[in-house]
Amino acid sequence: xxxxxxxxxxxxxxxxxxxxxxxxxxxxxxxxxxxxxxxxxxxxxxxxxxxxxxxxxxxxxxxxxxxxxxxxxxxxxxxxxxxxxxxxxxxxxxxxxxxxxxxxxxxxxxxxxxxxxxxxxxxxxxxxxxxxxxxxxxxxxxxxxxxxxxxxxxxxxxxxxxxxxxxxxxxxxxxxxxxxxxxxxxxxxxxxxxxxxxxxxxxxxxxxxxxxxxxxxxxxxxxxxxxxxxxxxxxxxxxxxxxxxxxxxxxxxxxxxxxxxxxxxxxxxxxxxxxxxxxxxxxxxxxxxxxxxxxxxxxxxxxxxxxxxxxxxxxxxxxxxxxxxxxxxxxxxxxxxxxxxxxxxxxxxxxxxxxxxxxxxxxxxxxxxxxx
Numbered sequence: 001x002x003x004x005x006x007x008x009x010x011x012x013x014x015x016x017x018x019x020x021x022x023x024x025x026x027x028x029x030x031x032x033x034x035x036x037x038x039x040x041x042x043x044x045x046x047x048x049x050x051x052x053x054x055x056x057x058x059x060x061x062x063x064x065x066x067x068x069x070x071x072x073x074x075x076x077x078x079x080x081x082x083x084x085x086x087x088x089x090x091x092x093x094x095x096x097x098x099x100x101x102x103x104x105x106x107x108x109x110x111x112x113x114x115x116x117x118x119x120x121x122x123x124x125x126x127x128x129x130x131x132x133x134x135x136x137x138x139x140x141x142x143x144x145x146x147x148x149x150x151x152x153x154x155x156x157x158x159x160x161x162x163x164x165x166x167x168x169x170x171x172x173x174x175x176x177x178x179x180x181x182x183x184x185x186x187x188x189x190x191x192x193x194x195x196x197x198x199x200x201x202x203x204x205x206x207x208x209x210x211x212x213x214x215x216x217x218x219x220x221x222x223x224x225x226x227x228x229x230x231x232x233x234x235x236x237x238x239x240x241x242x243x244x245x246x247x248x249x250x251x252x253x254x255x256x257x258x259x260x261x262x263x264x265x266x267x268x269x270x271x272x273x274x275x276x277x278x279x280x281x282x283x284x285x286x287x288x289x290x291x292x293x294x295x296x297x298x299x300x301x302x303x304x305x306x307x308x309x310x311x312x313x314x315x316x317x318x319x320x321x322x323x324x325x326x327x328x329x330x331x332x333x334x335x336x337x338x339x340x341x342x343x344x345x346x347x348x349x350x351x352x353x354x355x356x357x358x359x360x361x362x363x364x365x366x367x368x369x370x371x372x
Contacts, residue, residue, distance in 0.1 A: 004060040008067050019073075026068050026080050033061040033087050040094040055099040058091060062105035069112035077116035084113055085124050092131045100141040107135060107147040114154040122162050125155060129169060136173040142184030145177065149190045153197035163201045171198065171209050178216055185238055192220060192245030196252025204267055206256040213253065214274055221246045221277070225284040240292040243285050247298040250278050254305055264309050275306060275314070279321040286329040293339045300334040300345040303327075307352040315356060327353060327360055 007025075014021050036058045043050035065084060069077060091106045110128055114121045128151075135148035152170050156163045163170075177183055178191045195213050199206040206213075224242040228235055259265035282299050285291055291299075307314065307322070314322040331353075334346035353360065 001056065001060055004057075004064060008060075008064050011064070011067055011071065014071065022068055022071055023076055026065070026072070026076075029061055029064050029068070030080065030083050030087065033058065033065070034090075036061065037087065037090045037094050052099070055102045059101050059105040062091070062102070062109045066105070066109045066112035069109070069116045072116055074116060074118070074120075077113065078120060081113060081117060081120075081124070084109065085127060089127060089131075100138070100144050103135060103138075103144045104147050107132070107144070107151055111147070111151050111154050114151065114158050118158045119160065119162065121155065121158050125159070125166055129166060133169065133173050136177050139177060139180050139183040139187070142187050145183065145187050146190055149174070149177075149187060149194050153194045156194075156197045156201040160201050161203070161205070163198065164205050167198065167202060167205070167209070171212075174198075175212055175216060178220075186241070188220065189238075189241040189245035192217065192242070192249045195249040199249075199252040199256035203256050204259060204265060206253070207267055207270065210253065210257070210270055213249070214271075217246055217249055217253075218274075218277060221281040225281050227284075227288045229289045231290070236290045240290070240295055243295050244292070244298060246281065247295065247302055251298065251302050251305060254302070254309065258309055268309055272310065272313075275310070275317070276319060276321050278306070279303070279323075279326060283323070283326040283329065286326075286333055291333065293337050293342060296330075296333050296337050297339065297342045297345055300330050300342065300349050303330055304345065304349045304352045307349075307356065312356045315358075322358070324360070327358060331360060 011022060011025060036054055039054050040051070040058075043054055065087075069080075069084070072080070088106050088110055091102060113124075117124075132148045132151055135144045138144045138148075152174065155166070155170075159166075174191050174194055178188060195217075198209075199213075220242060224239060224246050226239065228239045231239075254268070254271055257265065257267040257271055259267065282303060285295065286299060303326075331346055331349060334342045334349065337343060337346075350360075
């Protein structure tokens with residue numbers, strides 16, 4: 001087991017003139033993985049300890065293949081992809097396929113293959129889908145559930161518009177798991193971010209899921225808007241992850257409905273009714289001194305995107321959604337952040353605001369317990 005771990009580290013840094021080592025290692029590791037599948041069938045009746053021994057080896061081999069797949073050239077990845085998929089399916093159907101550690105590493109192997117193949121992974125999605133959906137239901141083991149959520153996002157990004165035929169099943173799994181009261185809290189922010197991946201992938205086709213997603217986001221953002229200043233680090237970290245998931249999902253929904261043309265699509269009008277809630281959520285979280293820099297950047301970008309799409313309509317809306325306290329708090333936090341990307345976004349947001357007649361001077365005292 002230690003040798004496999006060492007090999008995994010070494011293969012990540014194989015130089016280009018030794019690239020053949022990767023392809024040879026892939027063949028060897030796939031052969032060994034296949035032998036463990038055969039072993040699993042033999043030891044299934046020999047007790048828990050024997051099954052766990054095989055499962056541990058399988059996990060290491062899956063992790064090794066995932067590492068190699070990320071280093072292979074696309075043409076080479078395509079050559080070994082059928083074998084990898086065959087091994088994944090065999091593992092899930094074997095006795096060790098019920099072990100959570102093995103499931104997690106097999107799913108990570110699938111994720112690496114998705115990245116390696118990009119759009120060419122399309123031919124394997126139908127085979128992988130039942131196991132991903134089963135993993136999503138495994139809410140008592142959040143690591144497996146999180147892997148499945150990440151894998152759905154990987155598939156959406158890789159397939160783009162070709163994700164549409166699989167959208168209904170995967171979106172149903174995501175929404176069902178999000179609403180499950182037994183799901184571990186760390187899974188929820190990842191599901192929210194995955195909504196953004198799907199929205200960005202399928203663009204206007206996302207409209208069929210829009211109402212359900214906005215309902216889920218509204219519920220999540222109510223919880224995420226709570227002030228966690230003076231709370232312990234775990235609470236703060238979780239809340240900022242939840243906020244990031246909400247902000248990312250709102251951004252993805254807006255981009256999907258807006259479309260890629262310079263002039264926004266008519267679909268974007270569907271989000272207008274939700275703008276007061278979105279802006280209220282942004283205003284509330286920017287009053288929290290524990291807001292992360294990632295939240296600041298994503299929040300500033302979201303406000304700028306909304307202005308970019310709706311412009312002066314935001315000033316005429318009832319109730320007013322582009323308030324001075326909102327604009328000041330977002331600008332001030334972004335300008336005072338240590339992150340260069342945040343300050344760049346602040347300059348961009350100032351230009352967007354100026355474009356609709358809002359010119360604000362920087363505040364000297366933010367007034368919410370935050371020190372830039």
